[in-house]
Amino acid sequence: MITPAKPRILVTGATGKTGGAVVAELRRQGWPVRAVVRRRDERSALLNAMGAETVVADYFDTEQLRHAMEGTRRAYYLPIMDPFMIQGANAFALAAREAKLEQIVQMSQWLSSARHPSMLTRQLWLVDRLFADIPGVAHTILNPGMFADNFLRFIDFATLLLIYPHLTKDSRSAPVSNEDIARVAVAVLADPARHAGRSYRPTGPKLLSGKEMAQAISRAIGKPVLPIGIPLWMFFKTARMQGVDPYEISGFRYYLQDHWRGAFSAGGGVTDVVHELTGSPAEDFETTARRYAAKSFAQPTLANRLKAIWNFSRTPLHPGWNLDRFDRSRGFPVPFAPSLAVDDEGWQASHLPAAEQPSVMRLAAGAHMS
Incomplete structure (x- = not known):
């Protein structure tokens, strides 16, 4: 019997952390991939080395996107x-309508809601509904909570200075690895009909506070690490020093407020999505931390240690952002009655599972519910 060929899958954001992981997992499983990139560079070359076809396209240009979709049937967006x-x-x-895609698996956000003070989050809420209403397309949402990557960007401070800066106070979340998100995405892409109209929340296997993450990192590197809670003003300075887009940080400050209020532990905070959809359990934070600690910038070399000391000591002297002023200068619209997700009844109704409803599956964005 002849096995039908697997359809080619389009991946946007392919040079990013989850997009790149999705490309790698698709190729590992033998799927043909077309990766959308903004430019040819060393990152697109890595995708080519995986066996993916890369195409340059402007993400705001319908014609370029339609051309990129030619010959593909499914997409990770x-x-x-x-x-x-x-x-x-x-x-x-x-x-997607013109190209007659049969499926879109869309990355969203756990906090996605209509009145959130973060403009980025409000726009994600609109995208959830926009894609759910594309005729003839099997649409699935992935709305993970906090990514493990968010908590491991300062792993060099842990490996080199034995300190772990964190922003979450005593609140908890279940950080999920990029690789587990990718495995879930590929499982959904492999079976459009089964997952159409669903929303999945992949999480790590355990709720963790900043202190507990520091303990996991200590076990991963075999050395005691001291957790240090840092104030928002220090984080703003660090982000600006690292060249992070202030638009992203403007939203992230509100995510932290939701985190402190328990939005990421609401409804139990942990799901079996990764295991249910992939057949393998979610990676624990310690394992993810061990992989990050093996990266070149975290290795205990003299140059890395001096760099870490320099970056840590100069942070308080570096200028930060006035994010309220930044938002006003860009003319961003403001909701009539802004509300954090944790305080929004609409968010609670659409995101927190009912007692009789498995947390693994929910109808995407509440659309098409009778």
Whole structure:
């Protein structure tokens, strides 16, 4: 019997952390992949080395996106972290209709809600609904909570200075690895009909506080690590020093407020999505930390140690951002009655599972519910 060929899958955001992981997992399982990139560089070369076909396209240009979709049947869509995200999503939705895609697996966000003070989060809520309404497309949402990557960007401070800066106070979340998100995405892409209209929340296997993450990192590197809670003003300085887009940080400050209020531990905070969809349990934080600690920038060399000491000591002297002023200067719209997700009844109704409803599966965005 002849086995039918696997359809080619389009991946946007392919040079990013989850997009790159999705490309790698698809190729590992033998799926043909077309990866959308913004430019040819060393990152696109790595995708080519995996066996993916790369195509350069403007994420705001419907015609370029439609051309990129030619010959593909399914897509993993990573929204652009940009003030004009909704324009890019509309361009993608129009292109998907013209190209007659059969499936879109869309990355969203656990906090996605209509009145959130973060403009990025409000736009993600709109994208959730925009894609759910594309005729004839099997649409699935992935809305993970906090990514393990968010908590391991300062792993060099742990390996080199034996300190772990964190922002979460005593609140908890269940950090999920990029690789587990990718495995879930590929499982959904492999079976469009089964997952159409669903929303999945992949998480790590355990709720952790900043102190507990420091303990996991200590076990991963075999040395005691001291957790240090840092104030937001220090984080703003660090982010600016690292060249992070202030638009992303403007939203992230509100995510932290939701975190402190328990939004990421609400409803139990842990799901079996990774195991249910992939057949393997979610990776624990210690294992993820061990992989990050093996990265070149975290190795205990003299140069790395001096760099870590320099970066840590100069942070208080580096200018930060006035994010309220930044938002006003860009003219971002403000909801009539802004509300953190944890205080929003609409968010609670659509995101927290009912007692009789498995947390593994929910109807995407509450759309098409009778």
